[in-house]
Amino acid sequence: MTNVPPTTIAPPEEVPPPPPVPALEMRGITKRYPGVVANDRIDLDVKPGEIHALLGENGAGKTTLMNILYGLARPDEGEILLDGKVVDIAGPSDAIARGISMVHQHFMLVPVLSVAENIILGEEITRAGGFLDRAAARDRIAKLAEQFGFDVDPDAQVAKLSVGQQQRVEILKALYRDTRILVLDEPTAVLTPQETDEIFLLLRRLAESGRSIIFISHKLYEVLAIADRITVIRRGRVVGERLPKATTEDDLAELMVGREVMLSVDRGESHPGAVVLAIDDLRVKDDRGREVVRGVSLQVRAGEILGIAGVAGNGQDELVEAIIGLRNVSGGTVTLAGQDVTSAAPRQMHDRGVAYVPADRHRYGLILSFSIADNLVLNRYNRPPFARGIVRNDAAVLEEATRAIGQYDIRTPSATIPAGTLSGGNQQKVVVAREFDRDLTLLVLDQPTRGLDVGSIEFIHRQIIAKRNASTAVLLVSAELDEILEVSDRIAVMYGGRLVGEMDARTADKNEVGLVMATGGRTAQASRGAAEDGAAGVSTGSGEPPA
Amino acid sequence: MTGLRNALRQIWATMALPLLAIVMALVAGAVVIILSSALVPGHGFDPGLPLTAYKALFEGSLGTDNARVETLVQAAPLLLAALGIGLGFKAGLFNIGAQGQFLMGAIAAVAAAGALKGDGALVAIPLSLLAGCAAGAAWGLIPGFLKAVSGAHEVVTTIMLNFIALALLSFLVSGPLRLPKSPQPVTAPVSDAALPIFIGRDGHIGIILAFLAVPVVWFLLFRTTRGFEIRAVGANPDASRYAGMKPRRLIILTMTVAGLFAGLAGAGNILGINHQMSATFSTTVGFDAITVALLGRSHPIGIMLAALLFGGMRAGAALMQIKAGVPVELVDVVQSIILLFLVASPIVRRLFRLRGVKASLGTTDTMARTYGNEVIR
Numbered sequence: 008m009t010n011v012p013p014t015t016i017a018p019p020e021e022v023p024p025p026p027p028v029p030a031l032e033m034r035g036i037t038k039r040y041p042g043v044v045a046n047d048r049i050d051l052d053v054k055p056g057e058i059h060a061l062l063g064e065n066g067a068g069k070t071t072l073m074n075i076l077y078g079l080a081r082p083d084e085g086e087i088l089l090d091g092k093v094v095d096i097a098g099p100s101d102a103i104a105r106g107i108s109m110v111h112q113h114f115m116l117v118p119v120l121s122v123a124e125n126i127i128l129g130e131e132i133t134r135a136g137g138f139l140d141r142a143a144a145r146d147r148i149a150k151l152a153e154q155f156g157f158d159v160d161p162d163a164q165v166a167k168l169s170v171g172q173q174q175r176v177e178i179l180k181a182l183y184r185d186t187r188i189l190v191l192d193e194p195t196a197v198l199t200p201q202e203t204d205e206i207f208l209l210l211r212r213l214a215e216s217g218r219s220i221i222f223i224s225h226k227l228y229e230v231l232a233i234a235d236r237i238t239v240i241r242r243g244r245v246v247g248e249r250l251p252k253a254t255t256e257d258d259l260a261e262l263m264v265g266r267e268v269m270l271s272v273d274r275g276e277s278h279p280g281a282v283v284l285a286i287d288d289l290r291v292k293d294d295r296g297r298e299v300v301r302g303v304s305l306q307v308r309a310g311e312i313l314g315i316a317g318v319a320g321n322g323q324d325e326l327v328e329a330i331i332g333l334r335n336v337s338g339g340t341v342t343l344a345g346q347d348v349t350s351a352a353p354r355q356m357h358d359r360g361v362a363y364v365p366a367d368r369h370r371y372g373l374i375l376s377f378s379i380a381d382n383l384v385l386n387r388y389n390r391p392p393f394a395r396g397i398v399r400n401d402a403a404v405l406e407e408a409t410r411a412i413g414q415y416d417i418r419t420p421s422a423t424i425p426a427g428t429l430s431g432g433n434q435q436k437v438v439v440a441r442e443f444d445r446d447l448t449l450l451v452l453d454q455p456t457r458g459l460d461v462g463s464i465e466f467i468h469r470q471i472i473a474k475r476n477a478s479t480a481v482l483l484v485s486a487e488l489d490e491i492l493e494v495s496d497r498i499a500v501m502y503g504g505r506l507v508g509e510m511d512a513r514t515a516d517k518n519e520v521g522l523v524m525a526t527g528g529r530t531a532q533a534s535r536g537a538a539e540d541g542a543a544g545v546s547t548g549s550g551e552p553p554a
Numbered sequence: 555m556t557g558l559r560n561a562l563r564q565i566w567a568t569m570a571l572p573l574l575a576i577v578m579a580l581v582a583g584a585v586v587i588i589l590s591s592a593l594v595p596g597h598g599f600d601p602g603l604p605l606t607a608y609k610a611l612f613e614g615s616l617g618t619d620n621a622r623v624e625t626l627v628q629a630a631p632l633l634l635a636a637l638g639i640g641l642g643f644k645a646g647l648f649n650i651g652a653q654g655q656f657l658m659g660a661i662a663a664v665a666a667a668g669a670l671k672g673d674g675a676l677v678a679i680p681l682s683l684l685a686g687c688a689a690g691a692a693w694g695l696i697p698g699f700l701k702a703v704s705g706a707h708e709v710v711t712t713i714m715l716n717f718i719a720l721a722l723l724s725f726l727v728s729g730p731l732r733l734p735k736s737p738q739p740v741t742a743p744v745s746d747a748a749l750p751i752f753i754g755r756d757g758h759i760g761i762i763l764a765f766l767a768v769p770v771v772w773f774l775l776f777r778t779t780r781g782f783e784i785r786a787v788g789a790n791p792d793a794s795r796y797a798g799m800k801p802r803r804l805i806i807l808t809m810t811v812a813g814l815f816a817g818l819a820g821a822g823n824i825l826g827i828n829h830q831m832s833a834t835f836s837t838t839v840g841f842d843a844i845t846v847a848l849l850g851r852s853h854p855i856g857i858m859l860a861a862l863l864f865g866g867m868r869a870g871a872a873l874m875q876i877k878a879g880v881p882v883e884l885v886d887v888v889q890s891i892i893l894l895f896l897v898a899s900p901i902v903r904r905l906f907r908l909r910g911v912k913a914s915l916g917t918t919d920t921m922a923r924t925y926g927n928e929v930i931r
Contacts, residue, residue: 333795333796353795354797354798371793372793373790373793374786374789374790375790381782385793386797388782388797389782394779397780398777399778399779
């Protein structure tokens with residue numbers, strides 16, 4: 008038996024020297040889907056107690072590789088070794104039994120159950136007669152939580168926890184199942200900077216206990232901060248392995264994208280003109296009839312970018328949907344270039360030179376089953392030259408599509424394939440091409456780069472700044488604080504349906520803004536504990552505003 | 555020629571599933587034939603029986619000129635009603651109401667024909683057909699309107715309206731429209747409005763209208779801006795709304811047009827075949843048309859082919875019973891199994907390892923999706 012016992016706890020103060028046998032080894036993994044090689048002879052090894060980052064753009068093959076590890080997909084070639092022994096992972100339950108756990112971006116928790124109930128789900132401890140032994144389960148969870156310094160109450164209802172706490176429940180769930188290899192898929196996408204720091208501390212403790220962690224991300228600075236080793240994947244292949252000490256963000260970006268990338272675009276100076284968008288005391292309800300925008304007032308001038316930062320679910324989506332005419336306003340006014348446009352229809356806003364890039368491009372931005380060409384004219388399909396009377400002119404649509412595909416660098420074999428077959432970045436380029444390609448008075452962007460790779464982000468940021476320089480008023484909403492800081496001219500933070508705090512983007516401090524995002528700015532100088540309280544009030548759903 | 559190869563691959567991707575569903579249904583039907591005939595006392599196990607039966611079915615639908623005309627006669631109402639249902643599928647609507655719309659069309663046509671007695675065919679025929687269209691359209695507009703203003707689900711409302719149409723029909727035929735002094739409750743014959751026969755024994759001109767509707771619907775769907783809107787709203791109502799389309803209006807429009815087609819089918823049948831309506835008038839056209847629309851994958855051409863298939867089976871069923879002793883109901887069995895395989899398409903795809911074949915029927919997505927509660931804005 009050369010096995011490393013699964014629950015060996017290394018002394019916490021020093022990382023044990025790497026044993027000869029990796030905890031996990033994936034050799035020559037190849038997975039082909041019709042028309043694409045998702046994984047091409049990928050080698051990956053993860054040592055016990057190592058945090059191994061898997062870095063790559065969207066569509067690079069990270070998810071496929073992890074699905075193979077988790078038994079959700081079968082490799083066409085290659086083998087998986089656990090502790091040096093070849094294994095055949097039949098499915099997720101087999102993977103879990105072998106000590107592999109995955110924490111998905113979208114949590115798999117039952118909101119109405121308690122933390123303890125969620126953790127034992129599927130792995131219930133029963134007493135004689137098949138009754139649930141809650142006390143035993145609670146004890147075991149409490150012990151685990153204490154061992155790793157989790158700050159989670161086993162009896163709390165999951166629905167009432169903050170996103171960060173829910174994530175910790177997911178990790179606890181994995182630990183409860185004696186996980187040895189923990190895969191985290193973009194774990195920080197939903198967290199504030201403070202929550203990110205906390206989760207990193209926790210991951211470090213887990214690694215010190217001998218568990219291996221695979222950390223999937225496309226955020227370079229995070230990977231550098233947390234990983235012991237970084238494997239970069241591009242187009243289904245491993246293109247490099249780096250140690251954080253011996254690399255830089257620029258180096259990683261270039262590996263990941265395959266060419267040199269400008270990580271931050273030069274936004275230049277803004278020259279604000281007249282007020283284009285003026286919002287006064289705007290109130291908006293969400294689908295469930297709760298007021299989630301509670302009296303927002305703001306102004307955006309021509310030629311400036313107002314960035315609205317905030318943890319997702321604080322009313323930002325409803326705010327932009329109300330501006331754009333997709334959601335009814337329950338109070339207040341929206342004025343565009345001096346004219347009242349409160350509750351105007353989307354097409355009226357379009358005709359007044361307003362463009363919108365939605366947060367959910369699959370829901371509002373694209374019709375995935377329609378061709379790229381049809382998507383590119385989705386808001387003007389009924390106007391010349393795309394239609395003569397009621398008859399569509401396919402030739403004109405195709406011609407326009409070919410032009411836009413060239414100009415906006417949309418990578419596609421043809422204009423007639425369904426938009427759903429494109430990668431996320433290229434899908435977003437289709438939206439951007441359609442929305443940006445005319446003179447605009449106002450541009451509203453909601454999370455325009457969510458889920459995109461570095462190359463696409465760079466492209467879209469450039470386009471936004473170009474619009475700003477062409478005297479368009481830009482309203483940029485993002486939960487990605489770096490994006491707000493890099494692109495905006497002015498920053499406002501949205502918290503609990505209100506705008507709290509406004510600052511100059513060039514002088515704003517990231518940690519300070521992060522704290523305002525988490526607390527609503529009531530206690531900007533308060534301790535970490537206060538930040539936690541604030542975050543705890545923000546639920547994951549569509550944004551229960553903190554009381 | 556990669557263009558040609560791609561086109562062929564495209565066609566295969568679209569047609570593989572319906573074709574396999576048909577083949578598998580015929581195989582399943584053969585099993586049913588063998589087993590059920592073996593149950594008949596004194597009748598042995600006859601593995602050759604399905605072949606005899608299917609041969610007779612084929613002969614009865616395509617074997618003679620009369621058989622071919624009968625196939626067209628049977629296909630026409632299915633085709634019209636299914637075109638309407640398919641349009642609904644494209645718009646994301648699951649219209650179960652073709653049956654009621656068909657009945658309303660038939661009764662309005664018969665009522666109009668009665669009123670126009672003595673006005674000559676040139677007046678009576680078009681006006682009676684129009685009356686049928688209008689009544690069917692109205693029966694489609696109601697659920698469309700209810701869905702648009704209140705979100706009432708069209709599956710529920712159209713089923714209700716089917717019952718209402720049936721009750722209305724018996725009331726009208728045994729009351730206001732009843733032919734005076736007739737022993738049974740029947741309406742007056744359609745007289746002047748009877749559709750002329752142009753081919754075979756009962757090949758009425760309604761058939762021409764039905765087949766003309768195919769290019770009309772195709773043009774509407776794929777060449778007009780309105781058709782683009784219908785498809786867009788069906789595929790993604792939210793994105794369509796943001797793009798400036800008006801989902802509510804399109805829902806009402808689509809349901810109305812669907813009702814119009816089903817109404818025309820009803821009018822065509824009563825004016826072309828029955829020539830009179832009795833209180834026991836019964837049909838399954840409206841329901842069979844749902845399977846036809848699904849089998850045709852909501853595409854006008856596909857629907858036409860599917861309608862011809864189903865029409866042919868209806869036309870040939872009698873000969874099958876005579877020649878092979880297999881009851882005509884076997885056709886219902888085969889049709890139902892086709893529907894089963896279509897709706898359970900993942901099973902078929904796994905069974906035959908269809909890779910490039912389109913993952914879903916699109917229309918079955920509609921079925922699954924429309925059962926969820928969606929918010930229309």
